[in-house]
Amino acid sequence: MKNYSHYQPDDFVQDPYFRKWALGQLPADDTFWTTWRATHPEQYDTLEQAKSLVVALRIESAPTDPAEVETAIAQILSGIETPVFKPPFFQNRWVQFAAMLVVVAGIGYGFWWNGFPSGRPKTLSNRVDSEQQREEFNSTPSPKTIRLSDGSEVILEPASRLLIKTGFGNVKREVQLTGEAFFQVTKNPEKPFLVYTGNVVTKVLGTSFRIKAYDADANVSVAVRTGKVTVFKQTAGQATRPTLSDEIILTPNQQAVFVKADDRLVKTLVEKPVMLSKPADNQPLEFSETPIPTVFSSLEKSYGVKMIFDPDLLKDCNLTGTLTNGSFYEKLTLVCETIQARYEVVDGQVVIYGRGCK
Missing domain, CATH: 3.55.50.30 (Phage tail protein beta-alpha-beta fold)
Incomplete structure (x- = not known):
């Protein structure tokens, strides 16, 4: 299996498997890239740059050697006419022009993306990342309320990001959180609500709870306000499919903390238990x-x-x-x-x- 940890945007763009994912062409049960992105938060921006390029330019897979692609693109940019073997794919002028567009667009996108102190435009709080999900990012100093199509509400704290799968609520209710948010979930026994936060999966039917998962080094906590919540630890399993640990069931004023140093889930009480009912x-x-x-x-x-x-x-x-x-x-x-x-x-x-x- 390839080691994608040190890939740059252009490396991802040239990878056929990645391009199929970016264009929504992988089978529904192939969750490799979604899982890989969740477990490699340091590569999030790089992955998104490459993904946006593929989606914008619709780069389809072609039977070419990546080294030959790099050589052809280099020639186009430099104007060097040194004879070089060009496979049929690159003998077409329109294909050469498209290759040049990829490079120019990538450079322009890099300046656009990195030209902001935070690594993204400050005004870009609601945008569609791809055909598979949309992003809600709270760039304000105050909590932001997000209403989902099933009636559920998410109060997203500052500097937090929520990824919502396209078609949310049709068959599944799945979101991915980086940061902190309070969830008020509409009850639907036939469609459990799943929140993915790094190595922790939170499953509910209808309840209210808070999740904190700011970065890769911090512990993840799930605190329940009302109802009942099931929490799992997600670990790398066979091939690319993650496996889930035994469940931890939480009731009001309880919380589960995933201690990353020990790679384990701990069940305890919230820091400030609230009174749920009168005596x-x-x-x-x-x-x-x-x-x-x-x-x-x-x-x-x-x-x-x-x-x-x-x-x-x-x-x-x-x-x-x-x-x-x-x-x-x-x-x-x-x-x-x-x-x-x-x-x-x-x-x-x-x-x-x-x-x-x-």
Whole structure:
């Protein structure tokens, strides 16, 4: 297999396999280039330059040697008439002219593309990259709301990019994210919503969640606000097809973090759990000589976070006070200090360790 890691735009343009992908001529199940681009973010701009050239000029595959193509193009540009073997493909004046157009267009595109500090025009926030997908890029300092054809909404944070497959919602609902975004997905059990972020695939039916995946070196996190989300780790499998790890199921206030240094998914709680529902009977979290197991159950229902403890051990412990103010962790710390216990977050759940009260 070729090593595309150090390819330049002209190298990609001359590659028949790449050209077929750029022109949408590969089978639907051939995801090599989509996967390769996701796993090589440092080559994103180079790939897009070559792809835009192929699409714009409609460069079709031809039975020629790349070395011969380079030689012929060099002759056209330099005007050197040194005799050189020209295959039938390059004996046609129109083909020679087309080859010259490729080079000139490539040079012009390079100046146009690289002439901006960010590597792309600052005004280019919504553009069609190819026949297979469109791009939404937030170049503003504020979050940008994107409404998808299925009714779902994506709040795209600054300097973030969302790639949306053409035909989104017809058969599949698939997008690719670089950066940070909050998703509010319209429920559709027959068409799961898939978000690709580097090595992580997030699958939902209808829910709200946030994903952070800014660059190749940073960890990827998926935090759930409502509903249920399934997260997989994507790894290189046989040939060019990626494989998925065992799923991690997330519920509200849980998150999965893909730790790149360890190449693993970790399930934990979000940094700031939010209250999902009011306490039972719409009463505030006020307690008077209330058994601690009841206090923990109230917190569990309010935040949707599973609390694991020994009810028999803590049945003689009581709490008098109000837990209206403060964060989830502050409330948890206050309760544990009152009964001389401690807590630990394990696999997206809270485990309480205590000696009981006698």
